[in-house]
Amino acid sequence: MSLIVQKFGGSSVANAERVFNVARIVTETYDKGNDVIVVVSAQGDTTDELIEKAAEINPNPSKREMDMLLATGEQISIALLAMAIEKLGYPVVSLTGPQAGFLTDSSHSKARIRRIEKERMENELGKHNIVIVAGFQGMNRYGNITTLGRGGSDTSAVALAAAFHADLCQIYTDVDGIYTADPRIVPNAQKLEEITYDEMLELASLGANVLHNRSVEMAKKYNVNLEVVSSLEKKPGTKVKEVAKVEKMLIKGVARDNNIARISVVEVPDSPGVAFRLFAALAAKKIDVDNILQSIGREELKDISFTIAKDNLPEAVKVVESLKDSLNYKYYESTENISKVSIVGAGMKSNPGVAAKMFEALGDAGINIQMIFTSEIKITVLINKEESTRAVAAIHDAFMADLPH
Amino acid sequence: MSLIVQKFGGSSVANAERVFNVARIVTETYDKGNDVIVVVSAQGDTTDELIEKAAEINPNPSKREMDMLLATGEQISIALLAMAIEKLGYPVVSLTGPQAGFLTDSSHSKARIRRIEKERMENELGKHNIVIVAGFQGMNRYGNITTLGRGGSDTSAVALAAAFHADLCQIYTDVDGIYTADPRIVPNAQKLEEITYDEMLELASLGANVLHNRSVEMAKKYNVNLEVVSSLEKKPGTKVKEVAKVEKMLIKGVARDNNIARISVVEVPDSPGVAFRLFAALAAKKIDVDNILQSIGREELKDISFTIAKDNLPEAVKVVESLKDSLNYKYYESTENISKVSIVGAGMKSNPGVAAKMFEALGDAGINIQMIFTSEIKITVLINKEESTRAVAAIHDAFMADLPH
Numbered sequence: 001m002s003l004i005v006q007k008f009g010g011s012s013v014a015n016a017e018r019v020f021n022v023a024r025i026v027t028e029t030y031d032k033g034n035d036v037i038v039v040v041s042a043q044g045d046t047t048d049e050l051i052e053k054a055a056e057i058n059p060n061p062s063k064r065e066m067d068m069l070l071a072t073g074e075q076i077s078i079a080l081l082a083m084a085i086e087k088l089g090y091p092v093v094s095l096t097g098p099q100a101g102f103l104t105d106s107s108h109s110k111a112r113i114r115r116i117e118k119e120r121m122e123n124e125l126g127k128h129n130i131v132i133v134a135g136f137q138g139m140n141r142y143g144n145i146t147t148l149g150r151g152g153s154d155t156s157a158v159a160l161a162a163a164f165h166a167d168l169c170q171i172y173t174d175v176d177g178i179y180t181a182d183p184r185i186v187p188n189a190q191k192l193e194e195i196t197y198d199e200m201l202e203l204a205s206l207g208a209n210v211l212h213n214r215s216v217e218m219a220k221k222y223n224v225n226l227e228v229v230s231s232l233e234k235k236p237g238t239k240v241k242e243v244a245k246v247e248k249m250l251i252k253g254v255a256r257d258n259n260i261a262r263i264s265v266v267e268v269p270d271s272p273g274v275a276f277r278l279f280a281a282l283a284a285k286k287i288d289v290d291n292i293l294q295s296i297g298r299e300e301l302k303d304i305s306f307t308i309a310k311d312n313l314p315e316a317v318k319v320v321e322s323l324k325d326s327l328n329y330k331y332y333e334s335t336e337n338i339s340k341v342s343i344v345g346a347g348m349k350s351n352p353g354v355a356a357k358m359f360e361a362l363g364d365a366g367i368n369i370q371m372i373f374t375s376e377i378k379i380t381v382l383i384n385k386e387e388s389t390r391a392v393a394a395i396h397d398a399f400m401a402d403l404p405h
Numbered sequence: 406m407s408l409i410v411q412k413f414g415g416s417s418v419a420n421a422e423r424v425f426n427v428a429r430i431v432t433e434t435y436d437k438g439n440d441v442i443v444v445v446s447a448q449g450d451t452t453d454e455l456i457e458k459a460a461e462i463n464p465n466p467s468k469r470e471m472d473m474l475l476a477t478g479e480q481i482s483i484a485l486l487a488m489a490i491e492k493l494g495y496p497v498v499s500l501t502g503p504q505a506g507f508l509t510d511s512s513h514s515k516a517r518i519r520r521i522e523k524e525r526m527e528n529e530l531g532k533h534n535i536v537i538v539a540g541f542q543g544m545n546r547y548g549n550i551t552t553l554g555r556g557g558s559d560t561s562a563v564a565l566a567a568a569f570h571a572d573l574c575q576i577y578t579d580v581d582g583i584y585t586a587d588p589r590i591v592p593n594a595q596k597l598e599e600i601t602y603d604e605m606l607e608l609a610s611l612g613a614n615v616l617h618n619r620s621v622e623m624a625k626k627y628n629v630n631l632e633v634v635s636s637l638e639k640k641p642g643t644k645v646k647e648v649a650k651v652e653k654m655l656i657k658g659v660a661r662d663n664n665i666a667r668i669s670v671v672e673v674p675d676s677p678g679v680a681f682r683l684f685a686a687l688a689a690k691k692i693d694v695d696n697i698l699q700s701i702g703r704e705e706l707k708d709i710s711f712t713i714a715k716d717n718l719p720e721a722v723k724v725v726e727s728l729k730d731s732l733n734y735k736y737y738e739s740t741e742n743i744s745k746v747s748i749v750g751a752g753m754k755s756n757p758g759v760a761a762k763m764f765e766a767l768g769d770a771g772i773n774i775q776m777i778f779t780s781e782i783k784i785t786v787l788i789n790k791e792e793s794t795r796a797v798a799a800i801h802d803a804f805m806a807d808l809p810h
Binding site for chain 1: 459487
C-alpha cells in the first residue's frame with residue numbers, strides 16, 4: 001500500500017462535471033489500495049472574482065484581509081470535491097489549510113511553510129478517509145489565515161508529500177506532461193518521460209508555466225517523486241526526479257519568456273561598489289533582477305544591463321533615474337521589446353558544441369542575438385520579441401530533428 | 406466608554422455601496438469612543454448560490470461538508486467589510502467564527518454554542534481594533550467548522566454581547582423596528598419603542614420574522630439589551646428588554662403565520678399513551694409540532710389536531726398513515742389552507758376582556774375561527790388562509806384604533 005498525493009488546479013475543478021472527473025481519478029487511486037491525499041485550488045475564475053470584489057471596495061487592502069478573502073476560494077473547492085466523493089460512496093473528509101496543520105510565517109500573500117502539524121491528517125488517514133486539503137493556504141502562529149502566493153497549491157502538495165513521506169506526488173494539469181517546447185509554438189514538440197529537478201527548475205523559471213519553482217525546489221530538497229500528468233486524458237505524464245534516465249537528446253527543452261523587460265545603464269565610471277549600489281536600490285523596492293550582464297566599455301566606463309519582470313519596469317526605471325547622480329552614468333535605455341529564449345539540459349555540460357549549435361540555428365534563421373547568459377545546464381539568449389516564436393521553432397528543429405515524431 | 410455589538414444581515418452587505426454604509430455606521434459608533442464588535446452574515450444571495458453549487462454535485466451531502474462550504478459566505482463578508490473600514494482609515498481585524506473562539510457542539514448545520522474562548526478578541530479589543538466576526542459559524546471540539554442554523558448570525562451577536570457583557574446589542578435590519586403588525590398588511594401599524602423578551606419571543610415564533618427565537622431566548626437568559634434598528638435610515642429602533650415601559654396598549658402586536666399546515670386525526674379510541682405514540686413518532690422524524698388540540702368526541706373517541714411547518718406536511722402524513730393500525734383511528738385530515746393569527750402582549754394577563762374583543766373583531770368581519778389556543782401573553786386562532794390578511798387588519802383596528810397615527 002502506498003501513500004499518493006494528488007494535486008488538481010483550478011481549471012480541473014471549474015464546474016460540477018470536472019469535479020466529478022477529479023472524484024473519479026481520486027477514487028480509482030483509492031480503490032487500488034492506496035492512501036490518498038488530495039490538494040485542490042480554487043475553482044476556475046473564483047480567485048479573480050474575489051480580487052475584483054475586493055478592488056471595488058479597497059484598491060489597496062491589507063494583505064491579511066486579502067488572505068482572509070482569497071482562502072474562501074479553496075475552501076469552496078474542497079467542500080464540493082468532498083461532496084462528489086461522498087456521492088460516489090467513499091469515505092472522505094475535507095480540511096482547510098489551517099485544519100490540515102499548515103503552519104506558516106506571517107508574510108501574508110506570500111507566506112512560507114514552517115512546518116506541518118500532522119496529527120489531524122494522520123488521524124483521518126488512519127480511519128481510511130480520503131483527505132482533501134485546501135491548497136495555497138495555512139495559518140501563522142497567531143491563528144491568522146495566510147496564503148502561499150503564486151504556485152501555492154503545488155507547494156502545498158509537495159510539502160504534504162515530503163511531510164508524510166508519500167511514495168508519489170502527482171500534479172494534475174490540463175497538459176499531459178513536460179514538453180521539449182511549448183506545443184502551441186512548436187507542433188512537433190516531444191513529451192519528456194523523465195526530467196531532473198535541476199532541469200525542471202531552469203524550465204520553470206523560463207516560463208514553461210507547468211510547475212512553480214518553489215514546489216520543484218522543495219521536491220528536490222526532500223527528494224519527492226513528482227509526476228506531471230493530465231487530468232483529462234489517461235496517459236503517462238512526465239516524472240521529475242533527482243536523476244533522470246539518459247535519453248538520446250542533448251537538451252531537454254526550449255523555453256521562452258516574453259514577460260520581461262531590459263534596462264541598460266550605459267557608460268558608468270568603473271568605481272568599486274557601483275553594481276552593488278544599483279542592485280541594492282532595486283532590492284529595496286522588492287524588484288527581482290533576473291539576468292545581469294556587465295561589460296567593460298571604453299575608457300574605464302562600463303555598461304550594466306539587466307532583465308526584470310515586465311510589471312516591474314516602471315518602478316525599476318524610477319530607481320535607475322534616482323541614481324543618476326550617484327552612479328554618474330551617461331544615459332540609460334529600457335525596452336519591453338525583448339524575449340528570453342533558453343535551452344536546458346543536464347547533457348550539455350559535457351558537450352561543448354551545444355552553444356555553437358544554438359547560435360548557428362538562430363543565425364541561419366536571421367535572428368540577431370542581443371545578449372547571452374550561460375549556466376551549467378542552460379544557455380539563454382535575449383532577442384527581439386517578435387522573433388521569439390521563430391527562434392523557438394528553429395532551435396527546437398536543430399536539436400530535435402533526429403528524434404522520432 | 407461602552408462596548409457595543411452590532412449585527413448586520415446579508416442584505417445590509419449585499420454590494421460594495423452597502424458594505425460602505427455599514428462601515429460608516431460602525432466607524433461612527435467607534436468615533437464616539439465605544440469598543441465595537443461587528444457580526445455579519447453572508448452577502449445577499451451568496452448562501453443560496455453555494456447551496457445551488459452543492460446541489461449540482463450531491464443533492465444529499467454530509468452536513469459537515471455543507472458547513473465547510475457555507476462558512477465561506479460569511480468569511481467573504483468579514484474580509485470585505487474589514488477592507489472598507491481600512492479604506493476609511495480605522496484599525497480593524499476580521500475573525501472567522503473559529504478564530505473568534507466560538508466553540509460549539511457537533512450538530513452540523515444547527516450547532517449550539519457551548520462557550521466562547523475570549524482571549525483572541527480581548528486581545529484585539531485591547532489594541533482598540535474594530536473586530537469583525539463571521540456570524541453563523543463556529544468550531545466543534547475536533548476543530549471542524551460548524552454552522553448555527555437559521556437565525557445563526559443573530560445568535561452569534563447576542564452570544565458575544567453576553568460573553569463580553571456588552572452594554573448594547575444592535576440588530577440592524579431592513580426594517581426600522583418591531584411593529585404592532587406587518588406594515589405591508591396593516592398600513593397604520595405602529596412602531597414599538599420597547600417590547601419585553603417574552604413578547605418578542607411570542608411574536609418571533611409567530612412569523613414576525615425580525616429576530617430569531619434562539620437569539621431572543623439567549624438575550625433573555627443573559628439579560629442582553631437588544632435593539633432592532635434600521636441599517637438604511639437613522640431613527641430610533643425598538644428596544645427588547647426584561648421589563649418594557651408600560652404603554653397605553655393592551656397588546657403589543659398582531660402576527661400572522663401562513664407557512665403552516667394542520668393534521669387532524671379523527672376518532673381515536675381513548676387509551677393511555679395514544680398522544681405519546683403519535684408525537685413520539687413525529688419527533689423521531691424531527692418534525693416539530695407547534696400547537697396541539699385534543700378534544701373528547703363521541704363515545705370515548707377523541708380527535709387530535711396539531712399544526713406543523715408546511716414543509717413537513719408530506720413526511721408528517723406518512724407518519725400518521727404508518728400509525729393507522731397502532732392508533733386505530735377512523736380517518737385523518739390534512740390541510741395547508743390555514744393561517745395562524747395571534748395577538749401578543751404582557752398586558753392581557755390582567756385584562757380578561759382581551760380574548761372577547763379579538764373574537765368580536767373576527768366575528769364582525771365574518772371570519773370563522775377553526776381553533777383557539779391561549780397562553781398567558783398570547784391568543785392564537787387558526788382560520789382559513791385567504792381570510793388572514795383581513796383578520797390581521799380587523800384585529801389591529803379593534804385594538805389600536807384609539808392610538809395616535
